[in-house]
Amino acid sequence: MGSFICKRSFQSLISLIVLVMLVFFLARLTGSPADLYLPQDASAAVRHDFNEQMGFNDPLYVQFVGFMVGLLHLDMGQSLQFSRPALDVVLQAFPTTLMLAAVTMPLVLLISIVTGSLAAYKPGGIFDRLASFISLLGAATPNFWVAIVGVLVFAVTLRLLPTSGTGTPLHWVLPVAVLTLRPTGVLVQVVRTSMMTALSAAYIKTARAKGVSSRAIVFVHALRNGLLPVITVASDQAAGIVNGAVIVETVFGFPGIGKLMIDSVLLRDFTVIQAAVLVTxxxxxxxxxxxxxxxALVDPRIRYN
Incomplete structure (x- = not known):
């Protein structure tokens, strides 16, 4: 197990280095920060001094080497918009995004496992058809559209929920609901398919012949054997929730890393962009x-191999 984790960590490190290189060079294609942080009538000399002070006049490869050397010391440079270390700015915003994901993912798993398992128990039934229709609709609906409609209906028209911010638990209802919809729709279909396969196995027929209750058959015997595909997709959806927070945080004004990243792109704050991508x-x-x-914990065959 230890060697496997070390191997996966090394592969992740290589991917991380490639990602950091891409973000570093692509961010600088958006233009010069001097166009945003200096007056429009600023002279060429003022622009030159600004770029010289910030290191933007150096060749790109020199800037990249300096960035990598600083990264080894956990120094990712100063933020232009906050005048603070970029890593500090990102680490201050990231807990909000993590909390949003930590609230959303358990809801996604609970709803998906229960709904998908019950739908698989009687395929073709009314509950199965209704669950399949709603889950497919949720999986196909874009987050930004649901977020905007949610604000229009529940915040502006009905005035039941606030439009933005994080002041009270009510501020979390719409963002969590929007983030929950798409991954739940995907996972319900995965759970349903996996559970249908598990419920058709011979050991399930034996359990039924012995008089085991339907609840135990579905949520004890079949569920554990049908969990591996669910775990695979759930991990992708968990990462998608962190990435999807960019849209949700922007629409609802959540002070997380997603909104910070969008603001930094618009303001060409390269150091914050790089730090945000690295942490994410x-x-x-x-x-x-x-x-x-x-x-390995769920399936001993993987652990022993």
Whole structure:
């Protein structure tokens, strides 16, 4: 197990380095920060001094080497918009995004496992058809559209929920609901398919012949054997929730890493963009490694091989 985790960590490190390189060079294609942080009538000399002070006059390869050297010391540079270390700005915003994902993912798993299992127990029934229709609709609906409609209906028209912010628990209802919809729709279909396969196995027929209750058959015997495909897709959806927070946080004004990243792109704050992508990628890689460990805990065959 230890060697496997080390191997996966090394592969993640290579992917992380490639990602950081792409973000570093692509961010600078958006233009010069001097166009945003200096007056429009600023002279060429003022622009030159600004770029010289910030290091933007150096060749790109020199800037990249300086960035990598700083990264080794956990120094990702100063934020132009906050005048603070970029990593500090990102780490201050990231807990909000993690909390949003931590609230959303358990809801997704609970709703998906219960709904998908019950739908698989009687395929073709009324509940199965209704669950399949709603889940497919949820999986196909874009987050940004649901977020805007949610604000229009529940915040503007009915005035039941606030439009933005994080002041009270009510502020979390719409963002969590929007983030829950799409991954739940995907996972319900995965759980349903996996459980239908598990419920058709011979050991399930034996359990029924012995008089085991339907609840125990579905949620004890069949569920554990049908969990591996669910874990695979759930890990992708968990990473998608972190990435999808960019849209949700922007629409609802959530002070998380998603909104920070969008603002930084618009303001050409390169150091914050790089730090935000790096921290988010690290979180996704950690999730993937935890999923691999979960595989081994759920299925002993993987652990022994």
């Amino acid at each position: 990628a690290l979180a996704v890689f950690v999730i993937n490694i935890l999923v691999d460990i979960t595989y």
